[in-house]
Amino acid sequence: MGHQQLYWSHPRKFGQGSRSCRVCSNRHGLIRKYGLNMCRQCFRQYAKDIGFIKVRLREPGLFSLEARRLRGRPHCPLQLTERRVSGGGCWLLLPRE
Structure with missing residues (x-):
C-alpha cells in the first residue's frame, strides 16, 4: 500500500x-x-x-445595568437573572429587531 x-x-x-x-x-x-x-x-x-453583545460585570456576581434593562425586553429568548459569572463578562444573544 x-x-x-x-x-x-x-x-x-x-x-x-x-x-x-x-x-x-x-x-x-x-x-x-x-x-x-x-x-x-x-x-x-x-x-x-451575528447578534451577540458582550455584557461586562460592574461588580462581582451581578450582571451590569445593561443586562437588567434587557431583562424587560419583549420576545427575549433568554431568561436573564442575576447569577454568578466568572471572568470579566459574558456574551448574550439578543433577537434581531
Missing part, C-alpha cells in the same frame, strides 16, 4: 477531526454551541454581526 492509499483514508464522521470552523477551516478552539461551528477567533470577529 502506498502513501496515497493510506493518506486520509480513515473515516472522519465524528470527533474533533471531523469538525472545523465554517469561516477559516481551523480545527482548534471550536464553538459548537447554538450550531455556530466557529473558532473562537472568528467568533470574536463576527459576534456583533
